[in-house]
Amino acid sequence: MKKKFSLILRIVLGIIFVLCGIMGILNVFFEFAPAAQYTNPIANQFITGMTNTKYLPILINFINLVVGISLLVNRFVPLALILSTPFSVNIVLFHLFLDIQTIPPALVIAVINTYLLFVYIDQYKSLLRAKSS
Template sequence: MKVISLIARILLGLMFTVFGLNGFLHFLPMAMPKGVAGQYMGVLFVSHYLVAVFAVQLIGGLLLLANRFVPLALTILGAELVNILLFHVLMEPSGLPIALFATLLWFITFFSVRQAFAGIFWMKVPEHSQL
């Protein structure tokens, strides 16, 4: 399982690093999607919101590749993945297989560091907690 989680972490880190860098350096040609997806991407581009999206992807990917602050990287990339999945499910289904693959890698990596998230799954916090 250690080897699988290592491979998943590196692949996920590479995916987010490459696509995050591509947002700044434009080395992978990407056509603007048609229809609502294109309008949505156009708004994100014009508002410069994509700069923040690509920066978060790049930071999260680099953290995974460096094997530093992996739970933090998974937290910020988890939010990105939700948005990526919703975008592809609702507006641009052609990219859904890659989004699902990235989600699978995220869950494999999450499973390997799940102990770091144990505190957020408390149903009820004790009244006199010393957190």
């Protein structure tokens, strides 16, 4: 049962990252959709500043796409989860400090990511082992 649940969560997270990555890349190059408007003007300034750099959205969305594909095809999953963790944390922090009304989807992503990190904890043991001198 735990394996099926982990599989479902891995696929759900993979789909989320793939869709966000594709939509984000399309938006950078083709202005596919208007930028999200938040109730907090500081949040809008933050997003506008990041978007105007051009390189940051390309980098973020490319990594999201690679992570999503990796999760969907079940290759390099522990690495994909490590790469996605900073995004999950920053999404939650953005919503926590700048737009609390829309935090539920961010929490869902962070909880799934954290759960999957613990599912693959054995893969990280060599990284977490302290070296003795």
